Amino acid sequence: MKPHPFVSLRMVGVALAAVSLCGVGACAWAQQYPITQGQRQTAQTVAENGVPLSELAPEAPDQYTVKRGDTLWDISKVFLRSPWHWPELWGMNFDDIRNPHRIYPGQHLVLIKSNGKASLRVSGTDAYGQTTVAPDGVVRVSPRTRSESLADLAIPAINPSVIEAFLAEPLIVNATELQNAARIVSPREDRVLISRGDRVYARGPSGAPLVDDKNKEQLLRIFHKAIPLKDPSTGEILGYEAQFAGKAVLVRSESEGDARDASGNTIVTPATIDVILSKEEIHVGDRLLPEPDREFSTYVPHAPTTPLQGRVVSVYGSSIVNAGQNQVVAINMGKADGLDRGTVLAVLRDGAIKADPEDAQKTRMKLPDERNGLLMVFRTFERVSYALILEISDTVRVGDRLISPR
Numbered sequence: 001m002k003p004h005p006f007v008s009l010r011m012v013g014v015a016l017a018a019v020s021l022c023g024v025g026a027c028a029w030a031q032q033y034p035i036t037q038g039q040r041q042t043a044q045t046v047a048e049n050g051v052p053l054s055e056l057a058p059e060a061p062d063q064y065t066v067k068r069g070d071t072l073w074d075i076s077k078v079f080l081r082s083p084w085h086w087p088e089l090w091g092m093n094f095d096d097i098r099n100p101h102r103i104y105p106g107q108h109l110v111l112i113k114s115n116g117k118a119s120l121r122v123s124g125t126d127a128y129g130q131t132t133v134a135p136d137g138v139v140r141v142s143p144r145t146r147s148e149s150l151a152d153l154a155i156p157a158i159n160p161s162v163i164e165a166f167l168a169e170p171l172i173v174n175a176t177e178l179q180n181a182a183r184i185v186s187p188r189e190d191r192v193l194i195s196r197g198d199r200v201y202a203r204g205p206s207g208a209p210l211v212d213d214k215n216k217e218q219l220l221r222i223f224h225k226a227i228p229l230k231d232p233s234t235g236e237i238l239g240y241e242a243q244f245a246g247k248a249v250l251v252r253s254e255s256e257g258d259a260r261d262a263s264g265n266t267i268v269t270p271a272t273i274d275v276i277l278s279k280e281e282i283h284v285g286d287r288l289l290p291e292p293d294r295e296f297s298t299y300v301p302h303a304p305t306t307p308l309q310g311r312v313v314s315v316y317g318s319s320i321v322n323a324g325q326n327q328v329v330a331i332n333m334g335k336a337d338g339l340d341r342g343t344v345l346a347v348l349r350d351g352a353i354k355a356d357p358e359d360a361q362k363t364r365m366k367l368p369d370e371r372n373g374l375l376m377v378f379r380t381f382e383r384v385s386y387a388l389i390l391e392i393s394d395t396v397r398v399g400d401r402l403i404s405p406r
Helices: 012-016 037-049 072-079 086-091
Strands: 063-065 108-114 117-123 171-173 182-187 199-203 219-223 227-230 237-242 244-252 255-260 266-269 271-278 287-290 309-315 328-331 344-349 353-355 364-366 370-380 385-392 401-403
Touching: 063 072, 182 287, 219 271, 227 309, 328 370, 344 385
Parallel strands: none
Antiparallel strands: 063 108, 108 117, 171 237, 182 199, 199 271, 219 244, 219 287, 227 237, 244 271, 255 266, 309 328, 309 401, 328 385, 344 370, 344 401, 353 364, 370 385
């Protein structure tokens, strides 16, 4: 039984199309990743014309077996020069892959080269024991029944553990937003530092006391004072980054009693909260914001639709100015610049300025800027975004230039 020429790669088109940042058992909806019309058109064009051999990675192997621990970004890099060009991979198997967001350990990829074009086939048995296609194009049936959680098997586009913690931590606020939030007013005992397991007391902003909702547990995030994020080029303040310190749960509501002090002022009873997580030392005066609903975000790595230029503003969670692979940086572009989740940008290292050593005039030269790596935006605010460094040749520094990847 012969398959269609573009037989199931049920996968690598599969999704560099998506990063599913979800835990075990949380991915029942993982088959519903978004596919833009532009990505679909690209894939269809590739399906009709094939992938030129020049678009393949220089050392693209003839065969590759998907294994646990792989990410789709890495697998795409195995075959393509530009790993965010997942629609091309999908197009290599377009007739067989109607939903490209599937990839499982155990699938064996075979690279087929013919007439200056490339295609992929899948050979072997996937993680579900389903029959796939051998390199000779013959389907070998091997009945098997197996049931496992999809969340255990799905291969994400990047390693979720390197990014998930940052989805709730960084918060960009304006100059007054954090000042007007609820705040810690006192520890239970006379102590300076507060940590996990401590009970403390808090008050809401004026006119909005902290009130316990009896129907559900109310979680709060604790932040230190926000620090300004300045544009490296202009010095303009783009926003204020609130420093995440921990989490707490509201135990008892704030209330206003009938008692008054000697001056006749009303005596209030602050809300009671218990600290359940402390990333850093917590202090009186730290601000409290409601814990948002957890988002199981998906990401479609893609180049910007228009040419962009920006700069690295800061390295998150660190006082140093250099960052390596899998670290998070803030950049001076956001929703106002058209950035969204999954936008891939190239990092440039500015060329050094030197004098021509054999020129009597010692003419000054600026060496060309060179690409240093790639990063992917995963959280956006109006004028600031957070991005994960996907690959890097040298360290990323505050002030490094960012452009649309070629």
